[in-house]
Amino acid sequence: MLWIDCPWCGPRPETEYRYGGEAHIARPDPAATDDAGWADYLFMRTNTKGVHAERWMHRDGCRRWFNVLRHTVSNEVLAVYPMGTPRPETPRLPGDGAEGA
């Protein structure tokens, strides 16, 4: 069981949240993007082994979205930060992949 710090409600168990997939994926302009670019936007994810930026929503609580940095091997939650803000720096951890910088 993960415990995630909702930025508003405080620490709550994973089961109160909805997972929202990888964070920081910008939607391209459909008119200016070819099929390959659109497919990349829709389907391709980094599948990180290491520190992963992802979106969570506090479904059973305040119903607000926020971003989390989670280590996909240890499940350690390293940072919680608001939607629309850049990914924070995190220290490189043992076992991080290329995404872990």
Place this chain on the structure above:
Amino acid sequence: MAEQPVPQSPLASLADALAATGADGVTLAACPARARLNLRLDPEDGGALEAAGAALGGTLPLAPNTATAAADGWSILWLGPNEWLVCGPADDGAARAGALEAALAGTHHAVTDVGAMYTTLTLAGANARTVLMKGCRLDLHPRAFAPGACAQTALARAQVILHQIGAEPVYELTVRNSFAHYLASWLLDAMAEYRPA
């Protein structure tokens, strides 16, 4: 002429079972119908917070997971950084909504009557906390959750607004109507072990 629909609590069919609780250090009861208003406003919006507080005769709580008491039996529960649940006597809801609308005119806000959406249960008694702990993962120890604390969380996988109103302890559980019968049945089952043989 069509018959007038009569509002009925979703807990009506459990009335006898609820009335039989209490000998076991924990009492479950259905609260009478009450007014509930969902209030959204930007606390940074100069004056909106104070205007809403004044209209309710109280103060909107800004600390997460807390509730405050307002005038005339109303209470204000924190739901989020710009969202509150305002609860009070059933016959006073429209007047309070009007007073809030008037006080917040010109600000970015929303006052929504959600009174018909929820049922409120009271769980009280020495064993109430132990019963809740069977289905709620929050830390309900008095040092973490005391009178005046409120939280939106899950109880037995149903979304609830949990509000502690007394030290005995006494909890108010506000739940969607469609979950009320399930949640009350679950609580009655969870309370069964405390029933005297």
